[in-house]
Amino acid sequence: MGLITNYWQRILSQFSPEREPENPAKRKLGRRLFLAPVLIYRKAVSPYLKPRCIYYPSCSEYFVQAVTRYGVFKGSAKGIYRIMRCNPFASGGYDPLT
Numbered sequence: 001m002g003l004i005t006n007y008w009q010r011i012l013s014q015f016s017p018e019r020e021p022e023n024p025a026k027r028k029l030g031r032r033l034f035l036a037p038v039l040i041y042r043k044a045v046s047p048y049l050k051p052r053c054i055y056y057p058s059c060s061e062y063f064v065q066a067v068t069r070y071g072v073f074k075g076s077a078k079g080i081y082r083i084m085r086c087n088p089f090a091s092g093g094y095d096p097l098t
């Protein structure tokens with residue numbers, strides 16, 4: 001019986017007001033480090049290539065918006081799915097982040 005009580009005390013202590021809030025600066029730093037290759041691509045490589053993306057906003061802009069809004073895991077999944085849809089057989093056009 002004591003084992004079950006200790007378990008629930010640990011679970012409930014995670015939601016107690018004494019718990020320190022997570023530092024948002026660490027989260028922003030992680031996102032910036034994750035987005036660094038995309039931003040380098042946009043600044044260093046993309047200006048020398050002709051525009052190829054059939055969607056608006058471009059796939060790299062969509063990826064940055066998705067990671068910024070949804071976080072690294074869900075945002076990168078949305079961005080990768082968008083890149084996979086960007087092919088010559090797709091209709092393209094305006095495709096905002098939802």
